Amino acid sequence: MLGTSARLLRLLTLLQTRRSWTGSELCARLEITSRTLRRDVDRLRSLGYPVQSTSGVAGGYQFGAGSELPPLLLEDDEALAVSLGLRTAAAGSVAGMEEVALRALAKLEQVMPARLRRRLSALHASIVPLARSGPTVDAQTLGTLAQACRDNLRLAFGYRGNDGAHTDRQVEPAGLVHTGWRWYLVAWDLGRADWRTFRVDRVESKVTPGATFFPRPPPEGGLAAYVSRSVSLAPYPVRARVLLHAPIAEMAKKVSPSAGTLESVDAGSCLLHAGAPSLDALAVWMSMLGVEFEIREPAAAREHLRRVGERALRAAGVKARRRA
Helix, strand or coil, X not given: CCCHHHHHHHHHHHHHHCCCECHHHHHHHHCCCHHHHHHHHHHHHHCCCCEEEECCCXXXXXXXXXXXXXXXXXXXXXXXXXXXXXXXXXXCCEECHHHHHHHHHHHHHHCCCHHHHHHHHHHHHHCCCXXXXXXXXXXXXXXXXXXXXXXXXXXXXXXXXXXXXXXXXXXXXXXXXXXXXXXXXXXXXCCCCEEEXXXXXXXXXXXXXXXXXXXXXXXXXXXXXXXXXXXXXXXXXXXXXXXXXXXXXXXXXXXXXXXXXXXXXXXXXXXXXXXXXXXXXXXXXXXXXXXXXXXXXXXXXXXXXHHHHHHXXXXXXXXCCXXX
């Protein structure tokens, strides 16, 4: 049987790994009686851990919100994941998080055992962050949006569109999507009665939470797929549908979700839905994918691609074959 200190640490770890535990489950895991469990829970509460308990058939124990953040117990892989996440946040796209992330990282590394510090040092030595020049988002705004998504609260805010025009929006937020470069809010726009994506860095005025709402079914394919369609098609004047003669798994490595969406056709081909600023840009991009392809739409792109190909042949000193 575990000693009191070891048992408390074990109990603390269990409470942090799952949202709720029944008393019988905890007693079985710790090999203790229900009386000892209640005494251990009281000890944790005296140390500042907000352990809540409920009685009845569906009762049990779980962590609640406290006035202060208590110490956390992390497994080795969890500690490494948190550390890498903090290092990424220190060079990330959320404004004001750099110094905070570095302070948290220093605290975590200070209490790490030597074996983890060595592994972490090797990982950090191999990671060279690329300097970012893109837009950053306000951490407080991001937190407010995330909380509204979680609690199903309507939001009001000012927004600057692609054309620079300012509009006032009232929305029912569904979730946040990070493309690796930008943050997007997916929400039902009450004024337009449709789903919309909002770049968080373009939210201009204070975000004001409102009344609760009943969540709607998400857009087709889920939030990430909706953002992918929105950012890869909607902003561009040319919208293309291209058959790629390669498996979808292979093309997924070459086409990011922010560049286009892929749809499997069969084992050896897939359909690409994407946008481009011009027919020239589309022709160049398709040629750079390194696979055979057929442009299904728009029809004008096929003729444009033929002319581009003929110019390329002439530049290479090859006489283009005349069409019949």
